[in-house]
Amino acid sequence: MADTTTGTATGTTTGTASVPGTATVPGAAPAPDFSGWSCPVPLRDHPRVVMGHGGGGAMSAELVANLFAPAFGGATLAALADSATVDLGGARLAFSTDSYVVRPLFFPGGCIGDLAVNGTVNDLAMSGARAAYLSCGFILEEGVETAVVGRIAETMGAAARAAGVEIVTGDTKVVESGRGDGVYVNTAGIGLVPAGVDIRPQRAVPGDVVIVSGEIGLHGVAIMSVREGLEFGARVESDCAALGGLVGAMLAVTPDIHVLRDPTRGGLGAAVNEIAAAAGVGVALRERAIPVPDQVASACAILGLDPMYVANEGKLVAFVPRDQADAVLAAMRAHPLGARAAVVGECVDDHHGMVVTRTAFGGTRVVDLPLGEQLPRIC
């Protein structure tokens, strides 16, 4: 996995420069000089951390593969799933964490609080686990209003109750004004992985059907609209939601779902690329099949963004065995959070590690792993 990711990440256009139709990455660094390469640091030609390292794309993957994974050791981290699956006291647990630094703290459809609960609940759900317990760590900036902290805590409590998870332990630190940005939140979570369920990126195989649970790009556009003071016709709300129930409905059809991923930072494009790289398979998408709401399409056209790379916070992408795909899709559509679910492509035994999409005009283009994130601090 580490080799694949490194190989994908070190070319200027993620290793696919010779493929016709490859989108080039704006602002990509010049070809890296490997003469000074050492593991785990420095990373490529970046002696300092840049925003892209937190974007959930190639640079983030590189930081994990070349710096954190070698330093921490251990095979579980190196598997790079949304959550780790571990055995403890006879129980098979999913365990995951995310820090949340979204700006602004409150946005249409949610705030950093419900985002922090739902995000970690969803990471656990991507192992097939129902979240049971959450931890919560706050880093508050001196001077932030306690009423703001209170509102965020209230939304966390409400989101936890809605998701059927309990926040059982926490910590609060305060940093000086100018050393934070109001409120940062970390959540970690644990949940039980049901017997017979083995969901991880490495399990994608040619023939798998790729299903998206609904319309993409809403969270990113909602954040962008308030951050930049833009409006795109109808108000766009974040899709922030907890996916444990939807995943439960899918697993009731078959425990043999191969891969689940929630396309947050880096969007659907990054999520599917990571799966292709982890499993060493090709993925062929059909662009017209991907549900993109009109407001998202308009906003992206104006801002020069690709909806494929815009973050979601209440969607999942699933790789499902072909013979189960119809039944799983039906179960998803019967759930409120999967009403607009759609088959968007398939896993193929070709262009291994690469994602291609058939465009609306009948052509084919490569869907690269983005280098960073189009919108910094999206979650």
Next chain:
Amino acid sequence: MADTTTGTATGTTTGTASVPGTATVPGAAPAPDFSGWSCPVPLRDHPRVVMGHGGGGAMSAELVANLFAPAFGGATLAALADSATVDLGGARLAFSTDSYVVRPLFFPGGCIGDLAVNGTVNDLAMSGARAAYLSCGFILEEGVETAVVGRIAETMGAAARAAGVEIVTGDTKVVESGRGDGVYVNTAGIGLVPAGVDIRPQRAVPGDVVIVSGEIGLHGVAIMSVREGLEFGARVESDCAALGGLVGAMLAVTPDIHVLRDPTRGGLGAAVNEIAAAAGVGVALRERAIPVPDQVASACAILGLDPMYVANEGKLVAFVPRDQADAVLAAMRAHPLGARAAVVGECVDDHHGMVVTRTAFGGTRVVDLPLGEQLPRIC
């Protein structure tokens, strides 16, 4: 617990103003006006977060009791132990989290990396659990050197291996320059609580012997010395260490240890106060029995600090049934991290919820719960 904590916290000198010999808290706010009190916000007379809210003293407790606990709901969080004990899939687990914002990142005896691993390992150990798995969330400030991040990650890996715990899942976010302070780290951890072990603050009972595992105040003075460029004779190093092995040795003597607490922020004074409040018991300490190294005593004298409130990162305080105390103490002294363990007092059926100490001069003084922390960003 919440009531007790609130009651302790709302007097200007934590509810003990009428007791002769009470230390007054420098800079304490004027008597609060309860006319505008509402739950969960605003908090007392602080409409905005101040550094003291992160200090691990009365203000932190108030934030948890009046804001987070009501918002999140649930009895486990309200128990306010160092870690939560939860049941999942037939396993009895300890689960805990801490964020680390220590400044500077590197200090004599450690850095934010091993602090983040050992701190969470220790929180789990305070439930009697041996830490098994950790998560790790970074919030990096744009511009921090990747080599610094690498050094921190290396120390985390080394500390995890030393403590026998695996870092299995993680997350990295990047914030703009001026919105962080180099590196903030959150760790969460899970571990198995052995059968028959029930360690929590509420279990302290009159007659329990209070044991401290070694010399206090080293971490705080080590941080202070580098932060202020001071030197106090011999170089003082942080005591940062993982206490899982020491706790294991104590539990091998008897599973019936009543309370364990690692006196980090707020020091021994805050830890013992929290236990007295949680259990509704009195604690009587003997000041001369508390091991304070000469360098710590000198530094505190110069700086006007009380060693009782200075943070430790590799010490624990234990409440042990009287008939087991000698054997537990012997087991502690046989362990490298408990060689200087000492009996420092006892739990009494008097002055409930309050901690008093017999001073070196034969007098008695109240050991208050500190309002904030003497040294901000100590961990």
